[in-house]
Amino acid sequence: MEGRTGDDASLVDRLRRGDPRAFEDLVIAYQHRVFGVALRMLGNRAEAEELAQEVFLRVHRAIGEFRGEAKLSTWLYAIASRLCLNRLASGERRMARHGDEALTRLASREISPAEEVERSELETALHRAIAELGEERRIVVVLRDLEGLSYEEIATALELELGTVRSRLHRARMDLREKLERFLP
Amino acid sequence: MSCHDAREQFSALIDDALDAGERAALDAHLATCADCRRELQRFRDTVGLVRAAAPVRAPAGFVDRVLEATRPVPWPRRLVRDLFLPWPVKLPMEAAAIVLVAVGVALVYRGSPELEQSIRQEPAAPVMTQAPRDTPPEVKASAPARENEDSRELYGARREKAREQDTPREPEKAKEAPRAQERVQEFAKEPGAVSRDANLQKAPKSPDSQAPVIGKLEAPASGAERQRAAKDNVRSGTTQPTERRADSLKAQRPASAPPTAAAPSVTSAFVPPDVSGQLAVSDRELALRSLKELAARLRAVETRRFDTSDGPIIELAVPRETYAELNSGLARLGRWRPGKEPSTLPATIRVVVRITG
Numbered sequence: 212m213e214g215r216t217g218d219d220a221s222l223v224d225r226l227r228r229g230d231p232r233a234f235e236d237l238v239i240a241y242q243h244r245v246f247g248v249a250l251r252m253l254g255n256r257a258e259a260e261e262l263a264q265e266v267f268l269r270v271h272r273a274i275g276e277f278r279g280e281a282k283l284s285t286w287l288y289a290i291a292s293r294l295c296l297n298r299l300a301s302g303e304r305r306m307a308r309h310g311d312e313a314l315t316r317l318a319s320r321e322i323s324p325a326e327e328v329e330r331s332e333l334e335t336a337l338h339r340a341i342a343e344l345g346e347e348r349r350i351v352v353v354l355r356d357l358e359g360l361s362y363e364e365i366a367t368a369l370e371l372e373l374g375t376v377r378s379r380l381h382r383a384r385m386d387l388r389e390k391l392e393r394f395l396p
Numbered sequence: 397m398s399c400h401d402a403r404e405q406f407s408a409l410i411d412d413a414l415d416a417g418e419r420a421a422l423d424a425h426l427a428t429c430a431d432c433r434r435e436l437q438r439f440r441d442t443v444g445l446v447r448a449a450a451p452v453r454a455p456a457g458f459v460d461r462v463l464e465a466t467r468p469v470p471w472p473r474r475l476v477r478d479l480f481l482p483w484p485v486k487l488p489m490e491a492a493a494i495v496l497v498a499v500g501v502a503l504v505y506r507g508s509p510e511l512e513q514s515i516r517q518e519p520a521a522p523v524m525t526q527a528p529r530d531t532p533p534e535v536k537a538s539a540p541a542r543e544n545e546d547s548r549e550l551y552g553a554r555r556e557k558a559r560e561q562d563t564p565r566e567p568e569k570a571k572e573a574p575r576a577q578e579r580v581q582e583f584a585k586e587p588g589a590v591s592r593d594a595n596l597q598k599a600p601k602s603p604d605s606q607a608p609v610i611g612k613l614e615a616p617a618s619g620a621e622r623q624r625a626a627k628d629n630v631r632s633g634t635t636q637p638t639e640r641r642a643d644s645l646k647a648q649r650p651a652s653a654p655p656t657a658a659a660p661s662v663t664s665a666f667v668p669p670d671v672s673g674q675l676a677v678s679d680r681e682l683a684l685r686s687l688k689e690l691a692a693r694l695r696a697v698e699t700r701r702f703d704t705s706d707g708p709i710i711e712l713a714v715p716r717e718t719y720a721e722l723n724s725g726l727a728r729l730g731r732w733r734p735g736k737e738p739s740t741l742p743a744t745i746r747v748v749v750r751i752t753g
Contacts, residue, residue: 235459263462264461267466377407387442388442396441
């Protein structure tokens with residue numbers, strides 16, 4: 212985390228100086244994380260890519276407004292989360308609810324065929340379980356357990372109280388524990 | 397601490413988010429509760445499963461697409477994009493515009509033949525009606541006739557129409573009057589009559605260069621007109637330049653359509669008479685003399701006289717006041733069969749009397 216923060220600081224400096232390569236570096240550094248949040252939240256690759264692009268376009272337009280009070284990553288997660296929640300709240304994406312198939316294709320690690328079958332089943336169940344969470348709980352568990360943000364960062368990104376983040380996260384994990392019962396040792 | 401309270405803190409425990417007091421209390425409960433210890437393990441495993449989920453990677457080319465999207469769009473492309481997006485709104489509008497343009501073009505193309513025709517007619521029409529009239533009789537040479545020869549031939553039929561339309565025009569009539577007088581005087585000097593038929597055959601063979609022009613001119617004209625022209629030639633004889641005849645003919649033709657719808661038998665008049673009729677007599681010479689006396693008494697003026705093989709044709713200008721008397725006088729000379737009279741008689745009535753018998 213420390214190293215990344217240092218990278219972010221220099222990246223932010225370069226962005227503010229108008230270094231033409233800086234934005235490209237930013238996209239390269241954060242593309243997977245931003246796309247990951249979008250895909251976990253929306254469940255559809257095409258929609259997730261569209262939203263991730265929108266996140267970076269907003270960053271590109273608003274980089275001058277970035278104060279540096281929060282981490283660059285937190286700022287990006289904040290934008291991505293807000294866009295996802297807004298889109299989920301709007302009626303325009305009701306048709307894109309069939310994200311399960313897309314989610315099963317997410318695995319790309321090199322694994323043995325036997326592992327792959329097992330993994331595929333687990334992945335499917337896992338992503339379905341996440342997808343079935345309520346949106347407010349889902350974003351918290353995505354940011355915490357999939358993206359590794361701290362409670363404070365999540366509270367900043369989602370503009371929530373720490374207690375709210377903690378309780379939502381706990382509820383989300385309890386839901387997942389029930390749904391994933393059969394995969395537990 | 398109850399089991400429920402303990403399990404509520406599992407999430408924070410895993411994330412190391414408990415303060416020292418909370419942590420001590422939870423540890424104390426877990427030490428004494430096997431169920432909660434087992435439950436904590438399952439909870440930890442669940443979070444482990446989630447955290448072990450395969451990482452998501454952005455699709456290939458994502459960075460390039462983002463960078464492409466952030467590049468300033470050149471204005472022509474921006475214009476195109478603005479024109480065509482958002483398509484749900486613009487597409488129907490553009491389709492409508494295309495249809496509108498197509499319809500407009502179709503209408504213009506459909507209208508163009510008429511437009512073309514009207515443009516073609518414009519210069520021809522005035523040439524036909526004006527050129528001969530505007531040329532002074534003395535200067536009436538072959539040039540104008542030749543110039544317009546082709547167009548006349550082309551628009552012969554249309555010229556007929558134009559003539560009919562021109563008839564009611566008063567200024568033309570006014571012009572006609574002195575010209576008619578002039579022509580009558582010319583006739584007076586002319587030598588004796590020649591056979592009409594013979595002349596009809598002779599006309600095209602005339603050494604005069606204008607003769608063919610006349611032939612052409614008359615080609616589209618009606619039979620009656622041709623007869624009239626032929627008779628004209630008869631009167632003019634050899635001493636009169638043929639083109640002059642033609643020009644006079646043309647000059648008078650615009651006004652030639654009889655407003656009285658006179659019978660076609662009125663072949664002698666270039667200017668249509670108001671009344672025309674046939675006077676059948678037993679003695680032509682006597683009838684001519686009597687008619688002359690009658691005319692003198694009634695203040696009628698003989699304006700023209702044509703001698704044909706069928707008999708003389710005399711045109712008289714009769715004052716309206718003595719017109720009735722003329723009619724009764726003619727009836728006394730022989731069998732007078734006047735044609736239709738105009739509904740309103742002019743101050744001076746032109747009466748054509750064809751003496752037969």
